[in-house]
Amino acid sequence: MVVTEPAVAERVRSGEPVVLDVIGTVLRLGLAAVWLVSGWLKVRDPNQTFIAVQAYDVLPGGVVSVVAAAMPFLELALGVLLVLGLGTRLTAVLSGVVLLAFIAAVAQSWARGLSIDCGCFGGGGQVAAGDTRYPEEIARDIGFLVLAVWLVVRPRTRFSLDARLGRAAEPVG
Amino acid sequence: MGGAERSARKRRQGAQTGAGARPTGSGKGAVAAARKSGVDRKTAIGIVVVLVIAVAVVGGVIFTRSQKDDTSGQAIAVKNTGVEVPAVRDGAAVLVGKDAAKVTVDVYEDFLCPACGSFESAYGASVEEKLAAGEIKVRFHMLNMLNDRSDPAGYSTDSANAALLAADEGKFLAFHKSLFGSQPEEGARGWSKDQLIALGKSLGLTSQTFADGIRSGKYDKDVSDAFQKVRTTDYLQQEYNGQKSFGTPTLAIGTKIVDTSDPKWLDNAVAAGAGS
Numbered sequence A: 001m002v003v004t005e006p007a008v009a010e011r012v013r014s015g016e017p018v019v020l021d022v023i024g025t026v027l028r029l030g031l032a033a034v035w036l037v038s039g040w041l042k043v044r045d046p047n048q049t050f051i052a053v054q055a056y057d058v059l060p061g062g063v064v065s066v067v068a069a070a071m072p073f074l075e076l077a078l079g080v081l082l083v084l085g086l087g088t089r090l091t092a093v094l095s096g097v098v099l100l101a102f103i104a105a106v107a108q109s110w111a112r113g114l115s116i117d118c119g120c121f122g123g124g125g126q127v128a129a130g131d132t133r134y135p136e137e138i139a140r141d142i143g144f145l146v147l148a149v150w151l152v153v154r155p156r157t158r159f160s161l162d163a164r165l166g167r168a169a170e171p172v173g
Numbered sequence B: 001m002g003g004a005e006r007s008a009r010k011r012r013q014g015a016q017t018g019a020g021a022r023p024t025g026s027g028k029g030a031v032a033a034a035r036k037s038g039v040d041r042k043t044a045i046g047i048v049v050v051l052v053i054a055v056a057v058v059g060g061v062i063f064t065r066s067q068k069d070d071t072s073g074q075a076i077a078v079k080n081t082g083v084e085v086p087a088v089r090d091g092a093a094v095l096v097g098k099d100a101a102k103v104t105v106d107v108y109e110d111f112l113c114p115a116c117g118s119f120e121s122a123y124g125a126s127v128e129e130k131l132a133a134g135e136i137k138v139r140f141h142m143l144n145m146l147n148d149r150s151d152p153a154g155y156s157t158d159s160a161n162a163a164l165l166a167a168d169e170g171k172f173l174a175f176h177k178s179l180f181g182s183q184p185e186e187g188a189r190g191w192s193k194d195q196l197i198a199l200g201k202s203l204g205l206t207s208q209t210f211a212d213g214i215r216s217g218k219y220d221k222d223v224s225d226a227f228q229k230v231r232t233t234d235y236l237q238q239e240y241n242g243q244k245s246f247g248t249p250t251l252a253i254g255t256k257i258v259d260t261s262d263p264k265w266l267d268n269a270v271a272a273g274a275g276s
Helices: A007-013 A018-044 A046-055 A061-084 A088-112 A134-153 B003-017 B028-073 B114-132 B155-168 B172-181 B193-202 B208-216 B220-231 B265-275
Strands: B087-090 B093-096 B103-109 B136-142 B238-240 B243-245 B250-253 B256-258
Touching (some): A018 A046, A018 A061, A018 A088, A046 A061, A061 B028, A088 B028, B093 B172, B103 B265, B114 B172, B114 B265, B136 B155, B136 B220, B155 B172, B155 B193, B155 B208, B155 B220, B172 B193, B193 B208, B250 B265
Antiparallel strands (some): B087 B093, B093 B136, B238 B243, B250 B256
């Protein structure tokens, strides 16, 4: 009967690279920061957020109102869950879905020739025709999407509630 | 939870399935049991995640809604002008000023438009002076260009309609000034029909016609039609960031746009009238 040492030693022995855990942790906290900052900037100015959502010209009026009210809090919730490292894989999947929706929204604005700011980190609404930043905005969201995808593929990170709640029971190869 | 504790649990799980109790999980039963326990835990965590998000979203929507509804109990502050000049409604516009005035300035604005609010706070008082002095007339065109920009939509139209009804009963200038004095932000809740009616009451507009006209949107269609006409009127288009389009506020004398970025625009307009 062998009583194993703490988790790290266990995984080092089993060939699990701890360095990937560290990278994952940085990415998890990075994505958390993205959501917390973007959510906070939107929560602070609900009127501007309404204008930003409306500028995409996709949703009917009443839905714009609800989406604009809900989105900042959705972002904050994702951020908090990622900081805690609770349900990292599921949270990362949801983050990816939200980011894909953002990318689609920006892309359709670009394709339709609208002149708007994405309002990704506050602001938003109409801008001058020459002041659009669609490629940068999409590239940035794709960057965030990469973080989310990593965490979907490999959700194990350090300092996470998931680890504390005993991920060891989960089949990890 | 320490590794030892975790291992101990694994052992228990293994023991339950009767397939060996080694913590490394070499027995198939131990892996299966661990897997099952992991799935349960994952389900529980998943439920927590979904709950956290649901509570945040629902709570956030309720919070934002109530925050925006803060203005629902307020009254629009009354602002009187003290200017006694004729104000006659003409379709979806109101012509204000003494007959003797030689020059008429057309002002195109929207009660929700922030630039119109800035324009009114910068020049409203000077315009009143010139109106009182009989040096100019002003034809106010209240448009509903930003009708979707209030939350809920509709404030641009409601306010324009109300201002036209106020004109019918001789209180246009004060009504107009009060609305710009308490202008809602874009994306915010606009003043409701009841609040517009209450403003009218404070200004002495107590008739049933006024209240009914606001509730039924008596001039809504005129306002919309006027905006559609204005936005396609050639001489009212201006260069905005390299594109020609109509925006508010726009001022014109005859078919000539007035450049209000020139602080002397009003004096120039009066002088032009005096010279003709």
